[in-house]
Amino acid sequence: MTKPLLTLASLYLAATGLALVFVPRQFGVGAVPADAPAELVALLRLLGGPLLGIAVLDWLSRGAPPSPWLRAVLAGNLVGFGVVTANDVWGYRDRGGARAGEGVPGGAPAVRRGVRMDAVAEGARVTGRFACDMPTPLSRG
Numbered sequence: 001m002t003k004p005l006l007t008l009a010s011l012y013l014a015a016t017g018l019a020l021v022f023v024p025r026q027f028g029v030g031a032v033p034a035d036a037p038a039e040l041v042a043l044l045r046l047l048g049g050p051l052l053g054i055a056v057l058d059w060l061s062r063g064a065p066p067s068p069w070l071r072a073v074l075a076g077n078l079v080g081f082g083v084v085t086a087n088d089v090w091g092y093r094d095r096g097g098a099r100a101g102e103g104v105p106g107g108a109p110a111v112r113r114g115v116r117m118d119a120v121a122e123g124a125r126v127t128g129r130f131a132c133d134m135p136t137p138l139s140r141g
Helices: 002-022 038-061 068-094 114-127
Strands: none
Touching (some): 002 038, 002 068
């Protein structure tokens, strides 16, 4: 389960990162105004870099055997995708259940992240551990 999970996460993050770097205005349709200030576009492009880095990390980790380091990669994905999913839920709730862009000026189109969260949680379940279970230099006797 870990290999397909990390492959999917890697491809998704690579596509998102490349879109943010090369076509930030088109990627943020509904959230980025047509006359967006250069600072906003630069910020979106800046966000694409770390996403590309995480995509590479996921891609290179996809064939790794179960280990504390693989659990760290899975935990990082869980936190990252979890925060984004929570942000979507929060935004949906704040809109009173309206779809993104409906009745909300500048509302961004919603991307369903629940499937990714389920996949990341399943990866953590399969490995049997989360990052908090990993030994650290301080916990070694």
